[in-house]
Amino acid sequence: MTAKLTADSLTLFRGERCLFENLSFALNPGELLLLEGCNGSGKTSLIRAIAGLIELESGEIYWDEQPVRRQRQVFNNELVWMAHRVGFKADLSLVENLRFESALRRDSRHDLDDILTRLNINRLKRLPVRSLSAGQQRRVALARMLMSAATLWMMDEPVTNLDREGRSLVMTLVSEHLARGGMVIMAAHQDIQIDFPVHTIQLQ
């Protein structure tokens, strides 16, 4: 067990139904883990369980060979989370939202303007998040990932609502993050173009 992130025989039930049983994987810096499966197959549950948002029935997740539940803060410090619900306050502008977020996690000290320009949302920065389209809000969620210095990106359906250009932007950002030695766990049911090596978990 030398990998940075290891999962050992994870089992999760939702109600009576077993979503996955004895699931194990290992992930090292520079690697991408792709969770695939049709709707309702438990992708989101699995990624939420890894992030610690759902209690697992059994099994253990290790970060640096230490169980995550004993060092939740250390693990959370290494992780940034992108879910269906983007997690921004609709009444605040995206800059105000991101300023607030930077107090919640380790800052990458990248210039905010550069990040917003890169994501093509710089001209929207004074508007309240309420008035942005769903796709634009996803781009703001990407800005959150770029602003944090976390190693592990956890993305649940990152390309939802994004246009073609946005989808390829996500993949570029992911591959850059991996090249920096970062790690990515991604749940996706759409066919996404990935031209780098991945670990895949297929959920039934």
Next chain:
Amino acid sequence: MTDNQPEMPGLGRGMMAVAKRDLFLAWKRPGDVLNPLFFFAMVATLFPLAVGPSAEQLEFSGPGVLWVAALLAMLLSLNSLFVSDFEDGSLEQMLVSPVPLAALSLGKTIAHWLTSGLPLVIVAPILGMTFRMPASVMGVLMLTLLLGTISLSLLGSIGAALTVGLHRGTALLSLLILPLAMPLLIFGARTVSLAAAGDVVAGGLYFLAAYAVLIVSLAPFAIAAALRISNE
């Protein structure tokens, strides 16, 4: 913990950021904040009109009515405490933050108290006048409400955190926290009555202060645990 561990965001910084954000949001939507205050003012001004102008009766019922109105106004404001965070996903972002959830919850409660508890304390003397409350009693009224609303904010946050995942958890929230809030109501109203009668009030104030200290030190952890369960 080794030395090369990357530094974590500060506890106080995270707490203040949450408090500041919630205050800013309240500033942008003052209607939500003014609702409980409006309710408090309405109950306290309508009551004297209903019971009639007898000075004796008003002086007798004043402390009780003001305290009940304050308690219900606080309950009214608690429902929405975590709902918007839950719905837009920012609660999840707080759950996966390295800043302990207890600190972030305390930040939210501080903002809640500043926007719903403190205004009640400030307008209480004005409403006390409608009950012919003498100036010396108003000080005691404000002090009991100050300590009481702090406890109610934290106590109610536990209930709000437990019921955030349920739709229409209002009734359940009241059922959950009212039994725990009863001592506050009894001691709060009674202390003000004693002050009006010219009696010693230290005992009641000490009890309210002790209750506040206990709940300030324990509630953040209970809120954090409740939020984790609710968000599963």
